[in-house]
Amino acid sequence: MDTWWLLAIPVIFGLGWIARGFDLKELLSESARLPRSYFNGLNFLLNEQPDRAIEAFIEVVKLDPETIELHFALGNLFRRRGEMERAIRLHRNLLERADLPVEFRDQALFALAQDYLRAGLLDRAESAFKSLADTPHADQAAGFLAEVYQLQSEWQLSIDALQRSGADTPAKSRTIAHLYCELAEAAIEHKDLKAARERLAQARAADAALLRIVQIEISIAAAEQAWARIVELADQTLAEHPEFAPQVVEAYIDAAQHVAFSAPGQRPLDTQLRSWFDASPNDALAAVIIKRLEAAGSMSAALEFARVALQRLPRLSQAHALLRLRAAMQGDGDEDLAHITQMMNGMLRSQKRHECRNCGFRAQRFFWQCPGCKQWDTLPYAASPVGP
Template identity: 40%
Template sequence: MELDTPGLLLALLVALPAAFLLGWAASRFDLRQWRRSDRQAPKAYFKGLNLLLNEQTDKAIDAFIEAVQHDPDTSELHFALGNLFRRRGEFERAVRVHEHLLQRADLSPGDRERAQHALAQDFMKAGLFDRAEAAFRALMGTPFETEARLALLSLAERSRDWHAAAEVAAQLEKAGTGSFSHRLAHYQCELAREADAKGDSATATTLLDKAQALAPQAARPAVQRAQRLAKAGDHAAALVVWDGLRQRNPEAFGRLAGEYVACAQAAGQADAARAALTALFRQAPGIDLLRALATLDGTRPGTSPWLMDLLRDQPSLSAALELLDTPRADWPDSARQSVRDAVARAARAGQRYRCAACGFEAQRHFWQCPGCLGWDTFPPRHIEED
């Protein structure tokens, strides 16, 4: 069959412009559609951002959902939406958003790690601790590793799994996150309590030694050791431990001075204990020390010669109550004024007005709150009267 050369040329001359016109029209259509979609997505995004800044969370969520519908491939919109759901307490919806992100094959490694971290936070906030633990463990070796380990530490403490907590804390300390020696000492003390409950005294002693070595200045290992010795009837040895704590950490010792006195009386060392407590009271007076001294003397705390000094230097309600429990005939001349000063000091915190809208507190009543500028938000009664 012979080719009709003039006819072929004519067909080409007609087809080429037509193809060009069709391609141009298609490209213009796609361009307009892309521009329209591009305008709609940022508009919805900025609308959501504006609503979020104005604390209109419900409307912000609606705007971000609209933005995601216009541009479902944008991961940032999904992150914003998921975080909003979590802040709102809608954890199931937050989980769905972040799981959807993780299922995307085109997600970058960085965004995948962010989505995994966000998902772990969703589970944590929702109280799904088993799933949260698994999600945080999946972040090992990522930029979120430190945050994940801190979360795992919190989970271990919450479940009272002290072995796991100690392991995670040691890893964090090794990684240079900071010192966890005091926390590790507490974990050893908790394990010592568990060992004692099982009757394993030797293990408990070893664990307390380890706790003291981890945090030499910590009070708890010494307190727990002294209490164990006293319970076993070795009051003399318990007193040695108490005395070490008194010299090393007098504030922590003062709170437990009553237990020290009980050991001293049982060991027949009441005079030595009285001298030690008297010296400590002169250095750092406190109501617990006063009560311990009264126990040694066999008197009421309200009749102690140290009480008026305590009321003068530390006017507290506890000290005032000790005096009020004492017969009025035994009060010294300055007692009434001392009690008044203690009550006045304690009442000062409650003699304030608190805004019902924002919680702002003030010494005087305001018609308009200086904090939130609300009107008639200050109740007419003091805090102490509510």
């Protein structure tokens, strides 16, 4: 058996050790050339002291203007901390350097475009991102450009930009579907139902599972007074997604008043509403059911349902509904109860009860796009619990 290769092991080990020695010498040589402020900055970052880290890195940049990577790191720190003027000034200074290599020039322009976007300078951001179309940053720039157009409500331009931005993902498809829905809603406002249907078909092609499509279909049917179609759409959708009831229940009730509930298998309206509430309890359905029972003069039934609703939804809104009904049934005999009810009503009006799952923004009503972080589909369909 050949054993010559065993003799090579010490040689290979020795060569590796020598190479390691050269690498170590080079590392030590490079470290010796770095200013002490650089290591101070790293130490401050590790100790979660970003303010002091920034000041240390600024000192390094002053001592050694050739540290281009550190310029970018410092600019990102400024942007993350909201110091947009400093970030913009730093990246513009980089771009003005005649000796800046092309790849770093593109990187500096990309960073500057993000600075402009974060600072709300949308025209400058748009121009900068467009300038990156033929660079290695083109895909990312197109994604940011789509954000710029969304902030300007330029839905079609945003779609076009997104379709140029890298690989398709479920999140990207959902965003495109929402943008087509925005165009469909605009067409409905202008009473152009043909255009609305075309946009809705494009939304469905992008993401057929988006429930907003059903909501817009109901809006088109309402414009055409196709009441049976609204009832059909709501029944089909809420059978699978009862949590979506707050977004369609008003349209459903309005349509149901024009449709006879005598077809085989069709439930009476109030029975259907109660079924949806039992499947997915929420404030919107509870309020509708109580309102209908009151309108029918069934105050005892309304009070009994309010008790059930409070058990299923132990929150301020349902406690207020129960106390309001009791006060109404007792008349003016209990001033304390009436005062407490009024006080709770004021508290409910001031509460913001739809909370974004992405950024925590809280709103009094539902939005498809969060007003805080501008992400789509991050607010719950039903109002979140409100404490006392």
